[in-house]
Amino acid sequence: DQQVKQNSPSLSVQEGRISILNCDYTNSMFDYFLWYKKYPAEGPTFLISISSIKDKNEDGRFTVFLNKSAKHLSLHIVPSQPGDSAVYFCAASADNAGNMLTFGGGTRLMVKP
Amino acid sequence: KAGVTQTPRYLIKTRGQQVTLSCSPISGHRSVSWYQQTPGQGLQFLFEYFSETQRNKGNFPGRFSGRQFSNSRSEMNVSTLELGDSALYLCASSLKAGGSYEQYFGPGTRLTVT
Numbered sequence: 001d002q003q004v005k006q007n008s009p010s011l012s013v014q015e016g017r018i019s020i021l022n023c024d025y026t027n028s029m030f031d032y033f034l035w036y037k038k039y040p041a042e043g044p045t046f047l048i049s050i051s052s053i054k055d056k057n058e059d060g061r062f063t064v065f066l067n068k069s070a071k072h073l074s075l076h077i078v079p080s081q082p083g084d085s086a087v088y089f090c091a092a093s094a095d096n097a098g099n100m101l102t103f104g105g106g107t108r109l110m111v112k113p
Numbered sequence: 114k115a116g117v118t119q120t121p122r123y124l125i126k127t128r129g130q131q132v133t134l135s136c137s138p139i140s141g142h143r144s145v146s147w148y149q150q151t152p153g154q155g156l157q158f159l160f161e162y163f164s165e166t167q168r169n170k171g172n173f174p175g176r177f178s179g180r181q182f183s184n185s186r187s188e189m190n191v192s193t194l195e196l197g198d199s200a201l202y203l204c205a206s207s208l209k210a211g212g213s214y215e216q217y218f219g220p221g222t223r224l225t226v227t
Contacts, residue, residue: 043203043218098168099146099207099216103156
């Protein structure tokens, strides 16, 4: 039973355009959400997070939107750059579960020059 | 500030052997979590330690164990290795326990079981 799902295994975007990566979750106990970026043979790199009490968090080119009623979050990257090409994972945690993160399956983003 | 370090980076073992992986968290971080990444199952939580105590454990058999030392360094051990244990093992550290703190990952240890 996948509690966090990223339904698009891959996404291709032109440089300079917007990249939108989506994530759905089923566990209503999740109250903190994170996005990580991963290159091959490296550990995930933290990008941005959002608490369930907010619906938007912005950091430079990265914005995360949270729709609690739909149990859906998305990561917007504007403008997309070739260096953004990587696998992106969304992750969720519940405050009563310590630091246990539940990850989605990842979306491979390819930004074409 | 130095990041999370993991040793060794690569390891090849034979079925039936045991292995110990090491993780040094970011200085000042007291929580260490371990994850397994495989192509089929993705990133899965193994366990979390905070102040030398295991706080959470994922759905893995008892062959997977870990510990944390007083300096927050952590080790995980896998006994009686199976082919399916081949994976990238990732360690993550966080400043505090609780779900609202970012976790920072190390580069991982690539374990190959033959």
